[in-house]
Amino acid sequence: MTSEAPSIEIKLLSNPIYLAGARELILGLTERLGFKQDASGQIALAVDEALANIINHGYERQCDKPIWIQIWTTADGDQPGLRIHIEDEAKQIDPDAICGRDLDDVKPGGLGVHIIRQVMDTVVYEKKDCCGMRLKMSKKLQTDHNADQPEHSHG
Amino acid sequence: MADSVDLEITWDTRDGATILTPLGDVDLSRSPCLRNDIRKAFDSSPAKLVIELSGVSYMDSSGVATLVEAMQISRKSNAKLVLCSMTERVHSIFEIARLDQVFTIKPDIDSALAE
Numbered sequence: 001m002t003s004e005a006p007s008i009e010i011k012l013l014s015n016p017i018y019l020a021g022a023r024e025l026i027l028g029l030t031e032r033l034g035f036k037q038d039a040s041g042q043i044a045l046a047v048d049e050a051l052a053n054i055i056n057h058g059y060e061r062q063c064d065k066p067i068w069i070q071i072w073t074t075a076d077g078d079q080p081g082l083r084i085h086i087e088d089e090a091k092q093i094d095p096d097a098i099c100g101r102d103l104d105d106v107k108p109g110g111l112g113v114h115i116i117r118q119v120m121d122t123v124v125y126e127k128k129d130c131c132g133m134r135l136k137m138s139k140k141l142q143t144d145h146n147a148d149q150p151e152h153s154h155g
Numbered sequence: 156m157a158d159s160v161d162l163e164i165t166w167d168t169r170d171g172a173t174i175l176t177p178l179g180d181v182d183l184s185r186s187p188c189l190r191n192d193i194r195k196a197f198d199s200s201p202a203k204l205v206i207e208l209s210g211v212s213y214m215d216s217s218g219v220a221t222l223v224e225a226m227q228i229s230r231k232s233n234a235k236l237v238l239c240s241m242t243e244r245v246h247s248i249f250e251i252a253r254l255d256q257v258f259t260i261k262p263d264i265d266s267a268l269a270e
Contacts, residue, residue, distance in 0.1 A: 016184035017160055023182075041213075041244050041247075048182060056183070103252065103253045106254070108220035108224045109216075111220070114251070114252065115251055119251070
């Protein structure tokens with residue numbers, strides 16, 4: 001539940017050079033939670049794309065603005081997973097207007113939102129009460145037929 | 156603090172083709188470096204530009220956008236653009252973006268040069 005304190009909370013500045021560190025955090029955490037390598041990579045990609053969108057569009061490449069990442073590990077029944085919130089203080093936009101470009105229209109850019117929606121189970125954009133935007137997304141570890149079970153046990 | 160970092164990119168020419176081999180993750184901080192080298196490569200009007208991606212373990216949509224831009228330049232300049240030696244993880248983002256059928260992607264440098 002979002003009222004609970006997050007398991008991990010970090011603040012970073014809106015500088016692209018910090019994206020690698022955020023990815024490493026997500027990769028390490030998700031692999032420890034039991035996500036397979038390709039699923040971990042996709043979650044890290046989704047976080048990277050979300051941060052890049054904030055840097056590029058929200059803050060228009062200003063490098064000293066705050067971004068917060070909050071992560072909750074979840075365990076609904078037998079299906080563990082994680083929930084990620086990413087918040088900023090950038091200009092607010094209509095959440096319904098946040099959509100990727102038509103994939104048949106091949107041109108540079110516009111893929112980030114499409115990638116996020118493709119790889120995460122749930123994706124919700126919302127305006128924060130005061131200022132800025134919040135992206136809420138989640139991903140379950142797929143236990144159905146062990147499709148996403150780790151290939152090794154954590155002893 | 157700077158908002159971009161250098162990406163190591165080696166240049167080679169073989170069989171009339173220019174070959175660029177970036178080494179490292181290509182994300183928002185490094186894709187400008189790749190974009191610069193691609194533009195420089197097209198400045199010398201090669202018949203073919205091969206981008207060898209075996210050393211790129213991670214690429215985000217800014218890297219993909221850079222390669223889409225390269226494809227647009229290649230079409231305007233009547234040059235061939237071939238991507239090769241893509242890692243599985245990088246290939247997956249091309250699949251997600253449905254670009255794996257848009258680019259010419261070859262498994263290795265020899266087949267890229269033969270294209």
